[in-house]
Amino acid sequence: MSGKNSDNKKEAQPQTGMHRRGPRGMGNIEKAKDAKGTTLRLLNYFKEYRVKIAFVVIATVASSLVGLAGPYLQGVAIDKYIVLGDLDGLLRISLMLAGVYVFTTLVAGVNSVIMAGISQGSLMKMRKELFEHMQLLSLSFFDKNQTGDLMSRLTNDIDAIGALLTQNVTQLVQNLLTLVGIIVLMFSLNVWLALASLIVFPLMIIFTAVVGKRTRVYYRDLQKQTGGLNGVIQETLGGQKVVIAFEQQDAVNKKFDKMNQAVKETGVLALTYAMMVPPIMGILSNANIAIVAGLGGWMTLQGLATIGTIATFIQYSRQFANPLRHFANMYNSIQSALAGAERIFEIIDTPPELTDCEDAVSPQQIQGEVVFEEVDFEYVPDVPVLKNISLHAKPGETIALVGPTGAGKTTIVNVLTRFYDIQKGKITIDGLDIRNVKKDYLRSKLGIV
Incomplete structure (x- = not known):
């Protein structure tokens, strides 16, 4: 020789006294930041469930339209039956209201069961694709990426996508329909009250968009740092005998504390922006109701509106705020899921370095x-x-x-x-x-x- x-x-990076065959570390993979592209790519995993998704969408549309009838029926009950003392008519409309709420509840339950199956089936496919692709990658890839970080992509990032699919997809469709339906019904009942109800709407949209953008950035960083922390934990516990043998406890504790502190700081920023949305949306929603109640009361005294109409508008104002509040809350799940999907697709898009030549x-x-x-x-x-x-x-x-x-x-x-x-x-x-x-x-x- x-x-x-x-x-x-x-x-x-130093590996707590454990000798490694090749370089180890987080790896410098460029983070994808294309939310639109990531979303479109995620949709490809649902192609085989098109029929079930179509059923869920149709059922959600029907439930949303029927649900919009609730506040309108309440206003009719006040103006035509309560004020006039018509008990038979009040009983009939009460039964109609009960039917509305029973129907919407049943549809929500059935949709939840169907979406759970769709979600888990899609996640299984994604998890399988990610794991099988990892088997094709060379050792140099695993030298550059911590095991804990890769495990985090297979578990935490997949779970983040699952939480979005299971809990929020049907709500997204329902909230969009509810928002559009409420606007149409309010303008059909009273134009001036409808315009008053929309005064705070632009503020809600702007606030949600600005805060949501920042939330996504911090959630992506949080998931990256959580993966790094998992890598430190996995490597340290896997080589605990070596750590003890070479008295490296202080070194691994310092490394863990550094990663743990980074996760804490990024988590505080992500949650601060996420938790900022609900209370602000609640304040704007209450302001909207106050505007409707004040203007509606004046219009009633002037004979320009009825008590039932005001009650209907107040209910619609509350329902109008709910979709926006849900959109704000969904930003947390959406940003976390998109960040997780980006990290998963980074691995899937990594080409194997060692391949057979054509004439092997x-x-x-x-x-x-x-x-x-x-x-x-x-x-x-x-x-x-x-x-x-x-x-x-x-x-x-x-x-x-x-x-x-x-x-x-x-x-x-x-x-x-x-x-x-x-x-x-x-x-x-x-x-x-x-x-x-x-x-x-x-x-x-x-x-x-």
């Missing part, structure tokens, strides 16, 4: 002559591990590689099995460059103890 090897193999072969027989010809290899750029390595192992010959830890013994085995590709030189088996041999076949002929 001739040439030089290096024991200065660089690691991305599977030799019928292997004699076992192994030759390294002036091989150079480095785990990270400009940090050589093997330099100008040449060796020749004849069939049946036994060779022992001896050297201190980090000298490159395991690295020689890694490049022989094509866990990594060399940067310079050539490795042949029976005169055939291993890069021209199918990986699966090559590894099936090698034994590692």
